Amino acid sequence: MIRKQLLKSAGVGLPVLILLLALVGFGASSPLFADSHGSTTEGVQALENIQSSFRAVAQKVIPTVVEIEVVDVVKRPVVTNPFEFFFGPQGQNGEPKEQEFKQYGLGSGVIVRRDGDKVYVLTNNHVVGEAEEISVKLSDQRQFDAKLVGTDARKDLALVVFETRDPVPVAALGNSNDLQVGDWVLAIGNPLGFSSTITSGIVSALARHSMPGSDMAGFTDYIQTDAAINQGNSGGALVNIQGEVVGINTWIASPSGGNVGLGFAIPINDAKKDIEDLLNKGKVEYGWLGAYIGNLPQGLAPEMKLDGKSGAFVSNIYRGSPADKAGIKPGDYITALNGTPVADANQLLQLVGNLSPGERARFELIREGSPLTLTARIAARDENSEIAKQANRVWPGLYLTDINDDIRKNLELPASKGGVVVAAVEQGSASGVAGLRQGDVIESINGRNVKNVADFYSLMNAKKNTELNFRIFRQGVELVVGLVT
Numbered sequence: 001m002i003r004k005q006l007l008k009s010a011g012v013g014l015p016v017l018i019l020l021l022a023l024v025g026f027g028a029s030s031p032l033f034a035d036s037h038g039s040t041t042e043g044v045q046a047l048e049n050i051q052s053s054f055r056a057v058a059q060k061v062i063p064t065v066v067e068i069e070v071v072d073v074v075k076r077p078v079v080t081n082p083f084e085f086f087f088g089p090q091g092q093n094g095e096p097k098e099q100e101f102k103q104y105g106l107g108s109g110v111i112v113r114r115d116g117d118k119v120y121v122l123t124n125n126h127v128v129g130e131a132e133e134i135s136v137k138l139s140d141q142r143q144f145d146a147k148l149v150g151t152d153a154r155k156d157l158a159l160v161v162f163e164t165r166d167p168v169p170v171a172a173l174g175n176s177n178d179l180q181v182g183d184w185v186l187a188i189g190n191p192l193g194f195s196s197t198i199t200s201g202i203v204s205a206l207a208r209h210s211m212p213g214s215d216m217a218g219f220t221d222y223i224q225t226d227a228a229i230n231q232g233n234s235g236g237a238l239v240n241i242q243g244e245v246v247g248i249n250t251w252i253a254s255p256s257g258g259n260v261g262l263g264f265a266i267p268i269n270d271a272k273k274d275i276e277d278l279l280n281k282g283k284v285e286y287g288w289l290g291a292y293i294g295n296l297p298q299g300l301a302p303e304m305k306l307d308g309k310s311g312a313f314v315s316n317i318y319r320g321s322p323a324d325k326a327g328i329k330p331g332d333y334i335t336a337l338n339g340t341p342v343a344d345a346n347q348l349l350q351l352v353g354n355l356s357p358g359e360r361a362r363f364e365l366i367r368e369g370s371p372l373t374l375t376a377r378i379a380a381r382d383e384n385s386e387i388a389k390q391a392n393r394v395w396p397g398l399y400l401t402d403i404n405d406d407i408r409k410n411l412e413l414p415a416s417k418g419g420v421v422v423a424a425v426e427q428g429s430a431s432g433v434a435g436l437r438q439g440d441v442i443e444s445i446n447g448r449n450v451k452n453v454a455d456f457y458s459l460m461n462a463k464k465n466t467e468l469n470f471r472i473f474r475q476g477v478e479l480v481v482g483l484v485t
Helices: 016-024 042-064 082-087 268-280 322-326 345-353 405-410 430-434 453-460
Strands: 065-077 098-115 118-123 133-137 143-152 157-163 184-189 197-208 222-225 237-239 245-252 263-267 291-294 312-318 333-337 360-367 370-377 398-402 420-425 441-445 467-474 477-484
Touching (some): 042 065, 118 143, 312 345, 322 370, 430 477, 441 453
Antiparallel strands (some): 065 098, 065 133, 133 143, 184 237, 237 245, 467 477
16 A cells, blocks of 8 residues: 555566576577577477466456555644644643544555446555544455455454456465465555556565564464565555465565565465455454464473474463363373464464364474364453453563573572573463562472472463462572462
8 A cells, every 4th residue: 555655565576588488498599599589489488488477367356356446534633833733732621622634545455256237446544543544445446445355453354345347357265285485476566656556576475474563463364475565555456477466565674665576465374264255244363372472482491391392382371261261281292282383472373373263273382292072162352351451361471581690690699599580471361469579589389399490381271270379489588379270
């Protein structure tokens, strides 16, 4: 989208002719150069076949990609008295005066469904999410007023609808799971306002994740492509050479805001559930496990017998959540969900989020070095649910680390002191209410010495425990803190 430079980067497609010349092996000895009469050669025929394929894709897909124009109404303070610039509002009530302004934006979208006179267009949330007015222009210049059906900020997707009795082409949705690095793809959209622009490139990488602290949506991974993408391509189609939509162009990585060969698209398989949820429920429902998931803290793999294992670490759970009811415990390491290997915490978050509420899911995990399989009935993610709102349901509410030389020095711990250090405490959790603090050293649980983080979880999760007595060392003082399990 052009407005606010919300597209973060751009991809540069390799010049098609140069790449194809390399593919067919053109050189000084090529039959093309050897034929002085310019008759069709094998190499030229190969180029023409690929060119025909690109033409067919363009003819099929361009009519299904639309230009989306939006109008936002924003309020800005208005200074009418020059003294207000320096000394603030001078009016009777001292309140700043405001005036409404219209802000125009431009993006792209893909026609994905038709139901009677209603035509549905998939685009990015950042294109239409705050718009007061939405209009859709087809490649043949027909223009329609549109309305927002719903949005999904977690994936940066939105669905809009317009009505017409006239024929309108609908895009064919492909299977983004079939994509491989090196596959040809074409990007279609309205970069910088140039409507119905198509560029070519390849799949540069798969399963790219959002950058920490960025505006990228985190509940999806991304297809990376070098097909040229620029501002205004947001919401447009990324298609394979069969003309099937395999992604929704979403953002670009660029220091200047222009095309540098790093374009990213949301896989269409991640968008299909959004389309169905928005049409049938008016909102997108995400699955919720009720566990605090993260990547294994550095250096803990050996002691937890997880060397060489990929997965996601469970640090805390919500009492009464699907995770708790299934028997998942803090300290568990989830390695697969419904047979799909888990690479890291980010992937597990996406896998769980894409499950339907009420669905039973099979979790493979490692506990104290031994494999275990548990089944959980997934709930709906709802930040306003009773469980999610009650911080005291978080168990145990601790983040831990082993003692190393730097920690021992910073906390001024005697050499005789062992145990684990509390790196953070969830505010309002059982541990927080009990008074545990960052920097506390947990030396023992119920009279048994804690050697390391793995030992802590083993002692805490022992079946016979109904109460936990933590012996801690804090600023030179020995304390005992009790928790009911």
